[in-house]
Amino acid sequence: MEALAEYFKVFSEPNRLAVLDALREGSLNVTAVVERTGLSQALVSKHLKLLTIAGVVQRRPEGSLVFYEVSDRAVFRLISQAEKLLLATRRQQLDALAASL
Amino acid sequence: MEALAEYFKVFSEPNRLAVLDALREGSLNVTAVVERTGLSQALVSKHLKLLTIAGVVQRRPEGSLVFYEVSDRAVFRLISQAEKLLLATRRQQLDALAASL
DNA sequence: ACCTGGTATCATGATGTCGTTATGCAATTG
DNA sequence: CAATTGCATAACGACATCATGATACCAGGT
Numbered sequence: 191m192e193a194l195a196e197y198f199k200v201f202s203e204p205n206r207l208a209v210l211d212a213l214r215e216g217s218l219n220v221t222a223v224v225e226r227t228g229l230s231q232a233l234v235s236k237h238l239k240l241l242t243i244a245g246v247v248q249r250r251p252e253g254s255l256v257f258y259e260v261s262d263r264a265v266f267r268l269i270s271q272a273e274k275l276l277l278a279t280r281r282q283q284l285d286a287l288a289a290s291l
Numbered sequence: 292m293e294a295l296a297e298y299f300k301v302f303s304e305p306n307r308l309a310v311l312d313a314l315r316e317g318s319l320n321v322t323a324v325v326e327r328t329g330l331s332q333a334l335v336s337k338h339l340k341l342l343t344i345a346g347v348v349q350r351r352p353e354g355s356l357v358f359y360e361v362s363d364r365a366v367f368r369l370i371s372q373a374e375k376l377l378l379a380t381r382r383q384q385l386d387a388l389a390a391s392l
Numbered sequence: 393a394c395c396t397g398g399t400a401t402c403a404t405g406a407t408g409t410c411g412t413t414a415t416g417c418a419a420t421t422g
Numbered sequence: 423c424a425a426t427t428g429c430a431t432a433a434c435g436a437c438a439t440c441a442t443g444a445t446a447c448c449a450g451g452t
Contacts, residue, residue, distance in 0.1 A: 191312070194370070195305040197377045202300035203440080204292045211292070220399055233441060235400055245380040254398060254449045261383060264376055269295070271369055276298045278363060279346035304410080321429055334411060336430055355419045355428060393452105400447070409438075414431100421426075 200244045201269065205229055209237045213247065214266065217259035301345045302370065306330055310338045314348065315367065318360035 201207060205227070212218060212226040224234045238258050241247035248261045260266070302308060306328070313319060313327040325335050339359050342348035349362045361367070 191305045191308050194374055194377060195303050195308055197373055197380075198299050199303035202296050202303045204296040205440085207292050207296055221397090230442070231399075232401080232443080236440090239400080245384045251399095256399060262376065262379060264379070268369075268372055268376055271372060272298060273295055275363065275365055275369055276295060278365070282362060283346045306410085322427090331412070332429075333413080333431085337411085340430080352429095357429060395452080396450090398448085398450105400445100402443100402445075404442085404444105405440105406442105407438100407440080410436085412434085412436105414433085416431075417429085419426100419428085422424085 197244065200241065200246060201272075203237075205233065206237045206241065207269070209234060209241065210246070210260070210265070210269070213258060213260050217250070217257045219252075219255040219257050221255075223258070298345065301342065301347060302373070304338075306334065307338045307342065308370070310335060310342065311347070311361070311366070311370070314359060314361050318351070318358045320353075320356040320358050322356075324359070 201210075208227045208229070209223055212223050218226070220231065220234055220238065223229075223238070224231050227234065229237075238247060238249075242249050242258070245261060246265055247258050250257045250259070302311075309328045309330070310324055313324050319327070321332065321335060321339065324339070325332050328335065330338075339348060339350075343350050343359070346362060347366055348359050351358045351360070
């Protein structure tokens with residue numbers, strides 16, 4: 191339960207999701223992620239480190255660059271499922287609200 | 292992305308997961324959740340409130356009791372999928388570690 | 393050996409979250 | 423109506439997290 195909560199926490203931060211989203215199409219180096227997300231370099235580095243420690247992402251130094259890529263693309267399914275559930279939930283909430291008027 | 296992160300955050304807390312787990316088998320009132328989780332009453336109330344606001348759980352007052360239940364059991368699938376991914380990730384990490392020795 | 397571009401880390405301040413204790417309040421019971 | 427039970431909320435302290443700016447690090451290239 192501990193560990194699972196920690197895992198969910200990885201995805202509980204908008205900028206981390208943005209970084210992850212940037213990595214949807216494959217391997218990118220840090221600067222590329224910075225460009226695609228518009229976040230500061232320090233921030234991207236930090237989030238990438240966290241994602242690496244969590245095992246969500248893999249680090250691959252190549253010359254003077256460092257490439258990162260998602261280690262298991264199933265994370266994107268997890269994210270999609272959460273999105274779907276979130277939408278369903280919102281719909282349900284609106285329905286309940288409407289029914290109470 | 293904002294909203295999705297917030298949603299993940301709901302599941303990023305061990306005690307909240309414990310409360311949710313207590314609700315696996317159906318509707319429970321606050322005291323019952325307190326008993327099953329061993330958490331303080333105030334804490335359970337707070338987490339249940341959060342879960343309600345997030346739409347994950349529904350509140351149903353009944354006489355002097357207040358029952359809560361999961362609004363969409365699909366959350367449990369989300370949780371299971373995260374557990375599965377987490378395990379796969381850990382395996383992968385161990386393999387990588389072993390390979391580097 | 394020195395730059396330079398790319399990446400990591402540190403220190404800090406601001407903000408958020410968690411859990412506790414104590415209290416409030418509503419419904420039920422006596 | 424008084425007492426009790428069940429739940430919610432407030433105030434507080436401890437701690438975690440996030441973003442930033444500054445700086446360190448490191449590999450190539452000159």
